[in-house]
Every structure is written in C-alpha cells, then in structure tokens.
Amino acid sequence: MHSLAHAALIVIDVQQGFLDPRWGQRNNPHAEDRIAALLAAWRRTGRPLFHVQHGSRSPQGAFFPGTPGHAFKPQAQPLDGEAVIRKDVNSAFIGTDLQARLAAAGIDTVVLCGLTTDHCVSTTARMAANFGLHTMLVEDACATHERTGPDGAHFSAALMHATAVASLNGEFASVVQTADVLFSVN
Numbered sequence: 001m002h003s004l005a006h007a008a009l010i011v012i013d014v015q016q017g018f019l020d021p022r023w024g025q026r027n028n029p030h031a032e033d034r035i036a037a038l039l040a041a042w043r044r045t046g047r048p049l050f051h052v053q054h055g056s057r058s059p060q061g062a063f064f065p066g067t068p069g070h071a072f073k074p075q076a077q078p079l080d081g082e083a084v085i086r087k088d089v090n091s092a093f094i095g096t097d098l099q100a101r102l103a104a105a106g107i108d109t110v111v112l113c114g115l116t117t118d119h120c121v122s123t124t125a126r127m128a129a130n131f132g133l134h135t136m137l138v139e140d141a142c143a144t145h146e147r148t149g150p151d152g153a154h155f156s157a158a159l160m161h162a163t164a165v166a167s168l169n170g171e172f173a174s175v176v177q178t179a180d181v182l183f184s185v186n
Contacts, residue, residue, distance in 0.1 A: 002134050002174060004184050008107045009042045009049040011035055012092060012114030012121050014076035017054075017062030017069030018145075027157035028143035034178040035113050035141050036075035041185045043079070048105055051078045052085045052092040054120065076114075090123035099131055109134040111181060112173070113141035118164035129172040137173040138181055139165050 014035055018026075042049045055070060056063040063070050078084055085096045092098050102110070110128050112135065114121050121142050128135040144164065146157045169175045 002109060002136065004047075004109060004111070004181070006107055007047065007109035007111050007136075008102060008105070009038055009047065009111045009113070010052060010092065010098075010124065011039065011049065011076050012052045012112060012124055013054045013063075013116070014051075014073050014114050015054065015063055015069065016071045016073055017056075017067075018073075018115050020062045020069060022062070023145040025146045025157050026143055027145075027161045028140065031113075031115070031141055031143040032073055032075040034138070037178060037182060038111070038113055038138065038141060039076065041182050045185055047185070048083075048107060050083045050085050050092075050098065050101070051076065052087060052098075052114070052120070052124070055086055055088050057088050090120045091127050092120070092124040093127045093131070102133065107133070109136065111136045111138060111176075113138040115142070116144035117142040117161045118144050118147075122164050122168060125168050125173045135173040136181070137165065137168055137175050138178055139175050141178050 054063045055065045085092055085098050087096055110133050112125055125135050144157055144161045147155045147160055
C-alpha cells in the first residue's frame with residue numbers, strides 16, 4: 001500500500017438525503033460503519049481530514065441546504081474544527097478551495113470514501129488523479145444505488161458499484177479496503 005504519511009481522508013456526501021426512497025436499492029449497507037472507523041483512526045492519529053457536503057441547487061433536491069436531507073449522517077458527523085467542503089456539483093474540487101487546502105498542507109495522497117461510488121466519489125477521484133494526487137479509493141467504504149438506463153435496462157446497485165470501481169482502478173485510483181487502510185494508519 002502507498003504511504004499515508006502525507007495523506008488526507010476525504011469523506012464525500014455521507015448525508016441523510018440518500019435515505020430518500022427515490023434513490024432505489026443500495027449496495028454495501030455497512031459503508032457508513034466503515035467510514036466511521038476510518039474517521040476514528042484519522043482523528044486518533046491527528047491526520048488531516050475533510051468532509052464534503054453536497055447542496056442541491058433546487059429546493060426539490062434531496063440535499064437542499066436547510067432541509068433534513070442536507071445533514072450529515074451520524075457516522076460521518078464532522079467534529080468542531082474539522083474542515084467541511086461545501087459543493088453543488090459532483091466534484092469536491094469544482095467551486096471549492098479543496099485543491100488549495102491540500103496543497104497548502106503538503107498533502108500528496110487522498111483517501112476517498114463516501115456516497116455515491118459512481119457519481120461524486122468517482123468524479124472527485126478522477127479530478128484528484130488529474131491534479132497529480134495519489135488517489136486511494138476505499139471500495140468497501142463507498143456505496144451507490146441501482147440505476148435505469150435510457151433504454152429501460154435495469155442495473156443493480158452492486159453492478160453500478162463494481163463497474164465504477166473497475167473504471168477507476170489503476171487509471172485514476174488505487175483500490176483498497178478499509179482493513180488495509182486501518183492497518184496502515186494505526
């Protein structure tokens with residue numbers, strides 16, 4: 001595993017809005033527990049971490065600021081003083097100061113987890129790699145939902161997750177598991 005000496009944990013969009021039934025079936029019901037374990041390890045060792053919070057632009061969006069869906073889930077609740085990056089697009093880098101904060105802190109590696117694998121996690125991973133950061137995707141600390149294609153074909157949440165991970169693997173990110181990261185951090 002790549003060194004985590006200059007690594008930041010980035011927890012992406014672990015918000016109540018994903019409990020909305022409109023998203024459909026989800027894979028990996030234990031993702032939030034694994035995210036909580038990663039956060040605990042990062043906090044215990046004093047490593048830099050960033051919480052990313054999506055804000056819907058539309059009042060009908062599941063993550064509109066000021067609504068219950070915008071709130072973080074309990075397992076990923078930021079503590080006082082922890083950085084919160086607020087965004088309204090898929091990437092945690094667009095319209096935010098995340099890249100500048102990482103550079104100022106001398107961070108060369110990002111460890112990503114959160115929701116959803118094929119949307120905001122994937123977009124952030126791709127941009128992190130394009131910015132020259134070593135990017136690690138904690139696969140079992142991510143999850144997504146089922147989708148329907150334009151032709152009506154159904155794609156299970158497990159398939160959507162697996163294909164998103166496969167498209168990032170080796171090209172944009174090193175795919176790792178929570179246990180491996182926890183072993184390297186402790």
